[in-house]
Amino acid sequence: MQVFKTAIKSFFRHPIYLLVYVVWLSCMGLFMGMSVNELPADEYYERPSVAVINRDEGELAQALESFLLEDVDVVELADSERALQDAVMQQRAHYIAIIPEGFTDSFLSTVRAGDESALPSIQTVETSSAAAIVMMDNLANEYLNVARSYALAIPDAGVSEIVERTGKAMGHEADVRVVNIDNGSSFSGGMMLYLKFASYTLLLSIAVCSALILAQFGRDEVRKRNLSSPLSVLSTNLQLGAACLVMMLICWAFVAALGFAVYGGRMEGMSPGAVTGLLGALLCYALFGLAFGFLVGQMTHNELIMNAAANITGLVLSFLGGAWVPLDLVGEPIVTLAKFTPTYYYIEALNSSFEATGAALPAGALANMGVVLLFAMALFAIGLAIGRLRLARMGAWNGSSTRALSRPAA
């Protein structure tokens, strides 16, 4: 077990990698998870943040302002161009409405005069939240439409009466119920984000750490020395593999333990099947990370290149697989492309796992984990092929097939 011990020692001799990739990146996942407002289970709607700049003292404008600020996150904004630009720049408000001065009076007079073209408008600021703008515009239009109908239907009604009646009618919201499907596990949005981010953490940390171990042993001089030792190649490689596996399990256990320690409290009542599913999906993705690390370790021994390769691949896979951007927001071709990444199946496995009821894993979760494992096996096979080619190039292998490969072209 000399090789195994040395490999593990060399892994722990690089504490900076452990610290930066395993601990540091996991903490980044935690930050990300904490940024999510945990929604109550019965909250079904999108709650935009709204700012209303009301320049009119009139009753209708005041009532409209209160109506728009119901059930949303209210944002206070100063009435200046810079403040508005700041709000757009920092995404402080999804929807900003400006009620112009004299709105109440001119609204009622133009409505009653029947002059549709002169109806005053509420100004809304263009932000990047297109969905919030459509939703809130609709609400404002609805309110003013009802107010206008009252103004037309009851010609002698004053502003107060119109506002009161409009307010009452707008209070007639439909009854909305949320049924919590009883077969789903309790759910934490933060945990989900953490686990999605773990696709990056695990790939990067495991790939870099395993590539590091393999690269240490793969340097030509070390390899030649090891090959001339009495230990068989098979035994050396098995021990190296075992060391990488142990390292992978350490990373996996750390990432999983941290996630459950922080978010476990919010997931009380989670079924054993769901917990197994989440851990299993994480483990499968860790194995993929190991296979990727093996591949990188066979291709290069330069630590900076390993870092770069793992980081770029991690970022691309996590983006493309839908870990950071919901795939329902991107186009169809990207979704098709996503299906060629293991991250996509890892996230699908997580989603299916949350649906587990009893102790059993849903079939969907198992199937998706299987696909992730297939990706891992494919990369491992490529890594093996590259390793064998390199060995052949060193002239250290005596098999007939590699002799043919290593023979210089005559």
Place this chain on the structure above:
Amino acid sequence: MLNTLKYTVLSLLRERDIVIWVMLFPLILSTLFNSMFVGLEETGWNIDPMPVAVVSNAEGDAGLAFETMMDALSQEGDDALFAPKHVSSAQEAKTLLESQQTIATIFVDAQGWPSAEFSPGADDVGVSIERIKRTIVADVVDDFCRSRAAIEDIARTNPEALARPEVTDSLMKMADYTQQMNVTHSKAVDYVRYFYALLGFAAFMASMVGLSAVGKALPNISALGARRTVGGTSRARTLVGAVLASWLISFASLLVAFAYIRWVLGIEFGGREVECIIGLAVAALMATSFGALVGALPRIPFSAKGGILTGITCLLALFAGLYGTPSLQLADKVANSIPWLAAMNPVKQVTDLFYSLYVYTDLAPYLEGLAILLVTTGVFAGVAALLMRRQRYASL
């Protein structure tokens, strides 16, 4: 010093890892961003008709009004909002909801009043299109109830008003009372921010160049550095030459990335390309001085320094919004609640430099950002210089 500069540039260009990090990385990631986000913005919001189950218990003609509205909203064509499935029992509707074949069930009671039932699922994290869809369903149902309440109220108070066409028109046809205005320098779109965050990340990653150049000039880090130290060129000239060369390479790499993003991918920078290039020059200077600082840190093996730099860059990039929607939200949240923390994050500063050019009509916020970056550069360079001075190597 010119010789040092020339040969440092040449040796840096021959390092594959530098080329990968500083040049290839932004090109790969920006191409990915471009294919993921840009097409989406162009096509706009394109929500397919939403599958909803309708369970009607309306007596007589009571449900006619709601049915008419649903029919209007689900007419075949591009504008159809709903794809309703009429089912006979609540149980059947629940099965459809549970199997996610529908996103909501709409019940119509005996008097024709609708109500809705939803079932939020596990994929409801961050910005969820499912939640937006549910909000739309709830809004439509609410709108119906409110309009009906108003009509009934008018019918009770002043029934003859309902005979007047202008009143019925006003009740039936929703007018548009809002007018969108643009307060920003360029059209507010979210996706440009990913490219800016990427440039921030790439700029900070350019500190690898500074790290590498300083590593080759310091005697306790490489054999080459030791040889150069005993050479005829003074220490200061060697280091200044190395730093200058790193800056040149970083700046050139960032320019390539910028040119690719701006002119090949066609991402807008508010038509202020010259200001962007000045920003990139300052960002490259900041990154180089940070690389020199990390390179000069004593008692840390040089091979580990690359890892440290990557780790720091990743963390700073998280708070600049590089890692997708949740990361962008986190970055905004931190910048709103703890502005000084955002000011201390150089990746965020570089990102904001571009975004402020895009958003603000005047250049004051951009100049502020530039000043913060220059101060940051000064701090990094000062600490690096302090660390490099009078270090003792291999002494007895």
